[in-house]
Amino acid sequence: MFTRISHFDGTRDALRPMQRVDNVREAAKDFRRDMLAKPQVLFYKTFELVRVPYPSKFAYLNAFGLPTPFVHLCNRLFVIQFSSSEGVKTLLVSPSDWEHQRATPFFAHLDAKAGPLVGVMEALVLKKTSTVLKCLASIGLRPEDVDYITYDHLHTQNVSRLLGANGQTPIFPNAKLLVMREEWESAQALIPWQNQWYCPQGTQGIAPERIELLDDSVWLGDGAVALVRTKGHTEGNHSIVAHTGQGLLVTSENGVSLDAYEPKHSSISGLADFAKRTGAEVIINGNTQEYVVDQYISMVQEKSIAGPSPVDGRFPNVVPSSEAQPYWLFPGTAPTARSGSFEFGRFVVSA
DSSP, X not given: OEEEOOTTTTTTOOSSHHHHHHHHXXXXXXXXHHHHTSOOOSEEEEEEEEEEEEEHXXXXXXXXXXXXOEEEEEEEEEEEEEEETTEEEEEEEOOOOGGGOTXXXXXXXXXXXXXXXXXXXXXXXXXXXXXXXXXXXXXXXXXXXXXXXXXXXXXXXXXXXXXXXXXXXXXXXXXXXXXEHHHHHHHTSOOHHHHTTSXXXXXXXXXXXXXXXXXXXXXXXXXXXXXXXXXXXXXXXXXXXXXXXXXXXEEOSSSSSHHHHOGGGOOSTTHHHHHHHHOOSOOOOOSSOSSXXXXXXXXXXXXXXXXXXXXXXXXXXXXXXXXXXXXXXXXTOOOSOOOOOOEEEOOOOOO
């Protein structure tokens, strides 16, 4: 079910950071060629869940040129099906239980600052589009038929509720969490500025057999999906790569928009100037800033795997798990290009 990927072995060992960038870029080309030779996913569909405010100073670290305090992030769910020797498998990517994640300290602090106006502020800046269960019901996917869930990282996630812990009935009774060992272990003992972005008890009390700890990048099943280590935004960050009818779609939150991956083409104030002035080819999403050098390298890795978008070749075939969207209350933050919604293949109903 899981086959180790070796393409990136040793690519980050060089002492000189730009040599690491070059090594990862070249390895990504080989990986891309090999994955494109593998089968496509059976089904791939994105769903909008919720839009939330996110500080622009984090979204475009050191580059955003306006005083607008927030960007509007659209959090997505991805339903992916692929073939394996054990039959068709169903994977949920970023099934955010956002209705029960408000206790995440950063967002709880925003609520506290709003005080008695919290209801008004919520009505203005939150767009509650759908929930995970409603999205699944819309395509006839039963919670008990989900085999795996994964997140590119665990910020804000309440996984305990989804898998059942601390006396809770699991929402996905047969699913396993696919997570990098570094990410899981880090979430169990967070340093203070990290813990502001993790849901309290969000990873606590889950039975060990419900968790698949990964020590490296892996192909899933027949290779139509890969989980690729892209350390940076968090210690154990990974990217989800899916072979679809639009080529390789790469998902993570290392960057929050296509502009972040190709700032030289961005019309967002400050981004193109920052890229020209510094020579930066990407702009990281930097709230916790755990491994910023690695995050820069990982974003180069992601866009090299993805290749150019067939819709707008200036930007890569990347689909951020949370993508900045235009919003009237946050002027000047509209991305130059957006990945949009996707649906490929035909949903396979469980027997």
